[in-house]
Amino acid sequence: MSVRKTLLNIGFYGLAATITAAAILIGMAECYHWSLNLTTCMPVGFYQRGPAPKHLKVGDRVFFCPPVNSPAMKQAMSGLWLEYAPRGKWACADHLMPFMKEVVALPGQKVTITKSGVIANGKRLPNSRVVTRIEDGKLKVIHLPYRTYTVPKGMFWDYAQGNFAYTSAYYGPIPIANILGSVRPVPWLTIPGSQFWLKVSKR
Template identity: 25%
Template sequence: MRRWHKFALAGVVAAPLALGAAAKALGLYWNISPSIPLGLYRATSELVRVGSYVLLCLPQGGVFEQAYRRGYLGVGVCPGGAGYVMKRVMAAHGDHVELDDDGVRVNGQPLPDSAPVRFDGAGRLMPHLQATSATLAPDQVLLMSDRFALSFDARYFGPTSRRQIKTVIRPVFTY
């Protein structure tokens, strides 16, 4: 191989790695999931509250392991090898949450397009939660998509511990 070919190949390999490292150092994350608006997000030091977009690692095991094996979760740096997930906080401490086959309600108000689907895009049976009605504890949040009815979110796994959240993220550029 010619010398300049080696340099070109090294550049093709190194450039994305360098760009990714720089983005991480700046607290930037690119979202390609339809669960929240597509685009570039920045990590913040804001407190988690209802309406916030958050970056998190889902717990390992159970329904989350199945989701990873099925490809609902990407590959990444979270425990077990899954990638970060980005969702919107739809309920937090003190909110009353009801989850059933008809969908999700927060403080009695139904969330649009929140009914769980029975099968995924490959025809496999989706995880099914037993009907739940509870007031969220101080360490719990309800994480969902408010824009994608097929999102893998709380309608399949229920409330999530705040400890799973890495940071609140803010859109920089979305489309």
């Protein structure tokens, strides 16, 4: 057998194996209710969706429909910073993909936004300093004013540790009714540290 034919066979079987593995992974994702996260909010990889928490608590990881009426969200949508879902896939307004974040404050609890980061219930959240400008400082990013907030009744405050994670520090607290379910990472199918891959100058 010639070298050329051998290489062609290797390429063919390699492609077939890749397609087969992808098909198996897609099938497992459908069967086990997995979602693929490619954002910098949480580590890149697969997360298993579950029912919404019956009693929401700090530390829960949830996916939810984002708000669309705040100035920050309008800026994000007009700037095409967000992901959109195929029509009919999710019930979120304006066909936005659900957000996946961690709950850090519940109704009645305090959150303070400072220039050095966000403090929730007296605990400083890692890597939470808001980005104020992007595009080499040319575009000002809308975020909530620096001050202390009390989470209103029926709402929660979200957070994600990744670089340039778009959180409640920009668009405000989220109605608990917007929660679609809970999420947890699928073991061995997420990449630790990948939420820090995107480098953003935090001005």
